[in-house]
Amino acid sequence: MHMKICHVVYSLEMGGAEVLVAQLCRIQRAHGHDVSVCAYSKLGPIGEQLQADGFAIFVPGEAHPARTMFRYLEHFRKLRPDVVHCHNPAPTLQAALSARLSGASRVLATRHSLVAPPYDKGAEIKFSIFARFCDWVTGVCETTSNNLRHAPLAATSRIVTVYNGVSPVERVVDNARTHDDFTLLFIGRIAVIKDLPTMLRAVAIAVEKIPHLKLWVVGDGPVRGYLEALATQLGIGVNVRFWGQQMDTARFYNAADAFIMSSASEGVPMSLLQAMSLGLPAVLTDVGGMGEVLRLSQSGLLSPVGDAPAMANSIVRLASDASLRAEFSKRACASYEEYFTLAKMDAAYMDLYQSRRS
Template sequence: MKIIHVVYSLEMGGAEILVAQLCRLQREHGHDVSVIAYSNLGTLGEQLLAEGIPVLVLGEASLPRTFIRFIGEFRRLRPDVVHCHNPAPTLQAAIPARLAGARSVLATRHSLVAPPYEKGAEISFNLVARFCDWVVGICDATCENLRHTSGAPRNRIVRVYNGVDPVIPVAAAEQPAKTGLTLLFVGRLAPVKSLPTLIRAVAIAVSRVPDLHLWLVGHGAERPQLDELVSELEIEDHITFWGERLNVAGFFSAADIYCMSSTSEGVPMSLLQAMSVGLPSVVTDVGGMAEVVKNSNAGLTTPVGDAAAMAEAIVQLASDPERRAFHAENARAAYWKHFTLECVDASYMELYQRRR
């Protein structure tokens, strides 16, 4: 089967990591896989090219010109499947894929698609989505949100949970040095992650867990403000910013609890990676993230924006090794049953071959 994944770019991000890993697995299974990116190559694109997986960058242009270029590429490559990831690639490539004769066209929404909706944008997406065989939401919450948008093709919306390659634990000598109990966050330092809530929670919790530390792995525009907040709260000795890292296995191997304080979230790759190594989690009660943690009994959830509640949850787990172990075992078991890359690939393969 010839499969083309269409993305905005292959910069480091949850959806992009999933696409890159799907490309590798689908190639291992004997499929002819490639990627078309609209904007730029990115770190993950460079990795795929180095591994021999074709990646074409179209370059940004007007929508009519982009349509024409996609039609030309699809007619040249003659794919069986065109899999668009997120709204912009769907708007740009779904109709050209259908016009060029692709047998199966899918669109995956990798976010929560939480209200309030941008009505015009969702109407545009839903009109184009009628050229797709399936519109995939990455959790039940995403699917439910999609069904409530104006003009949604409700009978085409299906759920496929995200999956990810497991983190392979590394030896202690390869892990970052640590003392005490370590919390971990891996992701973009972006407003939607609400990291001030997590940092304030740590500032509250250290009064009861003095050896508590938080590792933040990732980069983003919020870094200067977060530095200021850490200084203001006088908890510099309890917070470490590690920047963006391609290899995060050492951090997951060394940490004790995984934390996310997002205000909106689908099913983050980093949460699934944490589950794969048996890390219990403290996350905000939002979207697919809370859905996964609750259904798996893999940790605790707290209200969005409530630093005191998050601090209490952190203290509960930090102070109770048996409870951490209970949630850790549940997390590991749920990952291997539902959230491996093989699980998500099998679901997509079934959709690729099940046309409407």
């Protein structure tokens, strides 16, 4: 069944949700659907690439909420989409009602974060109200969906789980590190919620036992300067390299020995799933969807949020045990294929696009 599908996002800057939307666009078009995107505030590098690939991108621009809703209504009336898929709260508030008024057959909202309590009550009430114009509200993991069900005024009958999925990372040969290095890889936004200071402190502890330890930080954000200074202060400036934002990350995944994240709150990071597709074992904080994925896959080690010594112990254990890494690698690949492929995620969304609540 051919469908006209429109994804709605806040922007198409670099980010996990934005990467996911771009991948959904490509697989849905490959399956014969007419796919476009609305990006409220700006195009961004992901939007520029989608445009170059022939996707129509509508950027209404920042405006008063009522004006924004009217712009979306005008756009949807011209476009006449079968499906409008809103990603995260702001696009849902901006576009869900307009999509319904325009006659779209299905309207969805996906929450890509953990939506962890304590809730911003006012914000969640607004989301719950506008989510009632959606046929389905999806959480990217069971933890997110359960949190959504307990939020104020939640439309619980509409809430379902669709795990994030990604295209596998291409295997390439990279000689960017020496054979003796044990390289940890972080890929993501350099933001406060990612709690990279805990990661740096864990590396500083682990280096005492694993002197050839390296940490690669791929990404950018407002606290990068502080983190670079902290790495120097901790005496690990030679062990840590900040690579900045990179559009092509395959070579980093291929050159790494393990993936690491220290987030204080997290849904299901796209970068974690990409690492799993290559069989990278993981060192993660036990939070939200991230802990859920690792318990499901049994492909890495968890530590409490903010506990640098515990994370350091995980790093040392993983770096010191080749057989454990090999077992984790095998499990990561198997779990990725079973739960987290782009095809599985797309199939789940297509089922929702074509079904109504009973």
